[in-house]
Every structure is written in structure tokens, then in C-alpha cells.
Amino acid sequence: MRPPRRVGPSTWLLALALQVGVGCEPARTPVDPWPVAQEAFARNDPRAFELWSTLPSDHPAGAAARRRLAQADTHYQEGIRRLAAEDDDGAYREIRRGLDDAPMDPGYYPIIARLYVGRGNDAEAARLFERYLRARPRASDADAVREELRMLSPGASILTDSPLPPPPAAEPAARETPDVPLGAWVALGVLSGLLLAFAGARLVSWLRRRGVSLARLVREQPELHPAIAYLVGSLRHELLKHRVGAAREVLNLLGDGESSPAQRAFLESRLLGGSGSLPLAQAFDAYLRAFERALGGRFDVRSDHSFRAARDAIRVIVDLTPTLATRHTPRRVRRLRAAHAALDAFDTSLKELVDGLIRTDVDSALLQQVVTEVRQEYAPGAVELDSLDVEVGEPIAVEVFRVDLVLVLKNILRNAVLAVGRAPAPRRVRLGVHVALEVTGEETVHIAISDTSDAPLTLAMIRDREFGRGLGLVSAAVDRYGGAISIEPGPAGYVKSVVVSFPCAYNA
Amino acid sequence: MSAARRRLLIVEDGHEYEEFVRLFLGERFEVRVAHAAAEATRLAREFQPDALLLDLRFERTPADALEGDADDLAQRRFGGDRARALRHLQDQQGTIVLAQLRAQQCHAPALFVHDFPARRLANLQQLYGAVHAIPAFDAKAMAQVLGA
Structure with a gap:
């Protein structure tokens, strides 16, 4: 069963802000923070980074967002390095690449601003200092940055403005204030109180959970x-x-x-x-x-x-x-x-x-477990197979949690067994493992599940979940571990193979 | 004195390796530097190095200057994700350059400053013959491995 989603306090506070912001609108289902984060990025809102980086770890977009942030970060760092080396074209190119992926950490704004100051571009420097203060008005170095900004642009509005309002989500359409009865206001007050209490409890719980080694x-x-x-x-x-x-x-x-x-x-x-x-x-x-x-x-x-x-x-x-x-x-x-x-x-x-990170040995014990569990799902004889073979060479490890690897392989095997069950004889399924040596000296572990069914199967079908939740889960799990999935012609005696590939795990 | 110096070809995306070798091993090596695979293979032909010193990650090399087929890699290993494939090519570019050098018949011993897992180093040796690795910049170890 899927565990309940954990939601960080920023999400709840954002949700709360939205509730308050829409006045008397009825309570909504919890706001999905991802569209809000994407919209903030598209709007060039300086707080977009915080919205991206605080996506709950179990949010469906969380892993992808973090990967994109990390990817963008290498470009931003390189951009700063090139800017420091006065390679403006290179810097522009890198920062542009970063912006194709994900928002920039506001912590970089003062660094870039100071580089601009050193080169006499005070206007751009002031803009970046200002942007930093809008993103992190209460940062530990905010006062120092305000001073730097004051030196460059004493009239900058941020020095006198109040902080920005919370980032907007879906803006409610302008409307006339309805004539709300007193009871509704009381109900709203009670609801807001409950929401505040709940958000507070979530905040305490989150504070307890955060900050780990x-x-x-x-x-x-x-x-x-x-x-x-x-x-x-x-x-x-x-x-x-x-x-x-x-x-x-x-x-x-x-x-x-x-x-x-x-x-x-x-x-x-x-x-x-x-x-x-x-x-x-x-x-x-x-x-x-x-x-x-x-x-x-x-x-x-x-x-x-x-x-x-x-x-x-x-x-x-x-x-x-x-x-x-x-x-x-x-x-x-x-x-x-x-x-x-x-x-x-x-x-x-x-x-x-x-x-000590997770790794699972891809060996005959693992594949036999997969075969046994899938076969137990069906009454004996329900799906008659002429053969179900397992072939494994030298044991090798992959950086995938065992439970997830079993889940992936069971879903593919189950699909293969059902497909050959609907196909004419011979009905054969085979699990095989092949390790490929890459030109980099790394190895890739390919686990192939081959069958004799000629029913069409494409990657698009798997990703679009045409076969139901099972194969969609396979795709998601493989992505999560940096693996790949492909459909290839089968070896001799088989029609096709679904191949999942993961990098081999080594000790560091 | 200079006749005894060994010829060293350095391949890196920046200048750190070159700076280090010139400062700490300059008397022992005559150095040439390449910043991309094509330049490395050309220099290997002209300079005939006695040893190779290779950076592994080429994070400062633009994607279009990287050696390796990003599209093929994306399909084979990254579920069609080209960005991840490019990142991987950057991260492993030194070994890909070495593959190019070996294909061009440059068989000089190669050194990486990287602590490869033992199995991966053995794989590199299986693929490319004399490949060594030291875990950190250490002039003495470098000189020893590179035969100076």
C-alpha cells in the first residue's frame, strides 16, 4: 500500500496562505506545490528556488526537481567561475543552461553581484543584491547585503519596502465581496484556527524530523x-x-x-x-x-x-x-x-x-524469488508454460533497493506470463542477466525477461500505463534509480525481451 | 639533463594538472597539454608521449565538444534522457579520451588522479593496458607511476 504523503511545513503554510488569500472560498483539497513552484520559476520569482527545493521528498515530482536543481547548480557554479575569470560568453552560456533546468540558488546572487561590483557594473550588482533580499530577507547576511546595496543604490525600493507577499498560486478571479453572514465569519475563524493549529503541529513535527546527519x-x-x-x-x-x-x-x-x-x-x-x-x-x-x-x-x-x-x-x-x-x-x-x-x-x-549504500546482488536467488512469487499469484495450471528458465552468470550488484528490484522484475515477468498465456504454444519465458563492459570501464547490468508472445509491446505503452499500474510502476522505479528500460528482439526461440539496465555497484 | 626528460601528454579540461606538473615535476617531464579528444589524438601522433596524465571529469567542456555519442548513450543507459547522458559523458570523459588514444595506437602508460574502485581499475586495464590511478595529487607517487 502506498504510504500517506508527507508534506513539509512550507507546503502547509503555502496552503494556509492560499486559504486565507481566497477569503470565504470553501476549503480546498491540499494545494499541489509543484505547479506553484513551476509557475514561480516561469515568472522569474526570486523565491522559486525555495519552492523547488522544499518539495516533499515523496512528492511525485520531488526527485526530478532535485535532480534538475543539482544539474542546474553545476552550470551556475561554472557560470560564476567563468564570470570570475572574465569569460563573459562562457558565463552567459552556463547560466543560460542552468536556467533551462531549474532556478538558481539565491545564495549565488551576492557572489555574482560582488563580481559585477569589481567590474564597475553597479546597476546589475544592485539588481542582484535586491533580488537576494527579496528571496531571503531574513538571511543571516541580509543586513550586510542591505549595506552593500545601500552603497550602490541608496534609493533601492527593497530598502524601504516590506517583504514580498507569498508567491501566488492560481489567482482567484476578481469578484465582488459577497455579503457574508456572521455565522460564516465565525466558521471561517474556527476553520482558520484549526488550520493554524494543524500547520503548527506539522511545523513542530517537521522541525523534529529535519536537520539530520x-x-x-x-x-x-x-x-x-x-x-x-x-x-x-x-x-x-x-x-x-x-x-x-x-x-x-x-x-x-x-x-x-x-x-x-x-x-x-x-x-x-x-x-x-x-x-x-x-x-x-x-x-x-x-x-x-x-x-x-x-x-x-x-x-x-x-x-x-x-x-x-x-x-x-x-x-x-x-x-x-x-x-x-x-x-x-x-x-x-x-x-x-x-x-x-x-x-x-x-x-x-x-x-x-x-x-554501505544500498546494493542488491543480482543472482539466481533473487530471480528465483521473483519467479516463485509471480507463479504463486496464479492457481496452478491457470497459465500453462512450456518453460520458465532462469540464467545468471557471475553475481553482480546494482544500487537498487531489493524490494524495488523485485517489484520491477515481478511486474515485467507477470506481464510476460500473461501475454504468453494468451499466445499459441510454445509458451516460454526466460530471465537472463548480462553484464556489459562500457568504454569507461564501468559495467552495466542488463536483466532481460524474454517471452514468446507476439503481442505488441512498446516503451510508450509501458510509460503510458496501457497495461495498468504495474508496468507504469516499473518505469517510475527504473527512473528513480537512474536505470533504463528497453524492448529488444528476443534471443533465439523468443520473440522479444524487456530489458532493465542499471549501473553496476562498486565499493568506492 | 633535458634529454633525460620524459614526454608527458596531459589531457584535462582546465589547467590544474598542467600547473601542478610544471611546478612540481617540471624538471622530469617535457609537457604537452590537450583539452579535448581530437587535440589529444593529434598531439599523441606528433609528440609521441612516454606517458599520459588524464583528468576524469571534463565539467568545463561544452556539450558539443565532448567525445562520445550522447544519443546512443541516452537510449542505452538513461531511458532516452539526453541531459543525463551528457552529464555522464562529462563525468567520464577522461576514460573516453583514453579509448580514442588507444584506438590511435597510443599505448603509453596512462595515469588518472582518482580512486577508482579496484574492479573498475581492473576493467580499465583490461580495456586499455597500462592504466594506473593514484587517489590524490602527490608528486612523488605521480613521478613513480609515470616512470620519471
């Missing part, structure tokens, strides 16, 4: 594992290996008194930014924001000891390393080495975390 998120939300694996991979490769790793090389040389000015300059660029890259501490924070966005807001760095320790270590490295050449004291070297050791420990903890 990455490790806890891994335990509680297996559907996020593929996203977590990707994010952790990026963080480890781009930041910990490339930037911190390169900086450590210079630290070793500085420790031996062998560094040259050019090497020190290189170190500074790795730590403090430049050549189009964000400063290390800022880059780390950008990664953290990417985690928080992609993981639906439950991950909170303040609740995660290892992330907090890593951030502290990065601050130490950024503070102490650039001046190490001139102030080379044993105490500073010890602190730096300790900071690098802390980052090593952080890296190891991330590796262990990814190693």
Missing part, C-alpha cells in the same frame, strides 16, 4: 542513495582530492623549506580561489548547499559532526597555509597537519558511507 539520511531514506553516491563522489574527487590534495603537496614542501614563490602562488590559488575557481572554503560551502538541496532539505550540516569538523579543518588550512612560508612555527605546522588529518578522516568516513 548524512549517515542518518542514508539509513532512513534509501531512495536517496544514488543521489548521495553522486554527491559524495563529486565532493571527494573535486574538492578533497584535487584542491586539498594539491595544497597538501605544497605544505609538505614548505615543511621541508623547499618551496618556490611559484609553488606558493599555486598553493594560494588552490586555497583562496582564482583562475575562475571559488575560494576553497566557499567551494566547500557550495558543496554543502548542493547536498542540502539535492537531498530535500533534511540534511543539515549543523547536525553532522563529520561535515562540521571538515569545515573547521578547511578554515584552519585556508587561514594558516598562505602565511606558513613567513611564519613557519612548529605549532602552526602541527595545526595544519592535524587539519589535513581531519580531512583524511572525513574522506575515509565518506568512503565508508558510500560503501
